[in-house]
Each structure stands twice: as structure tokens, then as C-alpha cells.
Amino acid sequence: MAEIQRLLTNTIDELNTTEKRDNRPRFSISFIRRYPGLFLGMYLGFLATLIVMMRSDTLADSVWLLVVLFILLNGFFFFDVAPRYRYEDIDVLDLRVCYNGEWYNTRFVPNQLIDTILQSPRVTEPLKAQLQKMVATKGELSFYDIFTLARAESA
Helix, strand or coil: CCHHHHHHHHHHHHHHHHCCCCCCEEECCHHHHHCHHHHHHHHHHHHHHHHHHHHCCCCHHHHHHHHHHHHHHHHHHHEEECCCCCHHHCCCCCHHHHHHCCHHHHCECCHHHHHHHHHCCCCCHHHHHHHHHHHHHHCCCEHHHHHHHHHHHHC
């Protein structure tokens, strides 16, 4: 494994540990805090549908199904999942992007990683110069920027 790739992978692993990114669902009421109007609208819609079903002769027997479906489907809103970041997901455009987003383009690497790369004796001088130029041009670098350096190092 190339040095930049190793350092980037270590940084991603530290980030996963620090932010508790483990792909596990955790109970949270952040949905209610973030979207109180939508939450209230869902319950108003449920009550309206429940009233219509109870007044209907043909649907009155299946009210239990509505209640069970409502509870099951709304249960998903009370869980947050922090997806695990992986080096292998960088620059991959498939269904994982729907789940993780393009985190590697929107998150900035810690300055500590840039300093570690610049001080590493296992990274060549041309790559260090390219990294310094990228920092001077962009200011903050994303994970994708460092990934392009790792790809250049591997080639």
C-alpha cells in the first residue's frame, strides 16, 4: 500500500471511530427536531385516514392494518444511521452514493493529515510539491483531493 493511501486510510478509520460511524441504527428523535411540521403533518394525515376508514363500511375491518403499517413505517424515522466511510468508496459512483453521499468531496481532511504527508520521508518530493500547490490554490482539501494524490503515487 502506498504511503499516502495508508495515511488517508488511517485518517478515515480515526474519523469513523471518533464520529461513531459503524453502519448501526441508533434511536434518535432528531427527525422530530429537524422537521416538526412534517412530523405533525404525518400524524394529521394518519388521523384523517383513520377517521375515513372507521366511517367506511368496507374499510372498517382493516383499520388494524393501517395502524400496524403506520407504526412500522414511522419507526424508520426514529433511527439514525451513521454510514461508515471507506477508502474504497472514494470516486465510486453507484448506489453507495445514495447512502453515503459524496462525503469525499464535501468533507475536508484535517490539517494534521496534510502535515503528516508533507513530513513523511516515504512520500516523494514531486508529490509533496503538488500537495503544497493544491493547498495554496484551494486552501482546504477534500478527501478526494488527497485520493488523487494517492492514485498518482500508485501509478
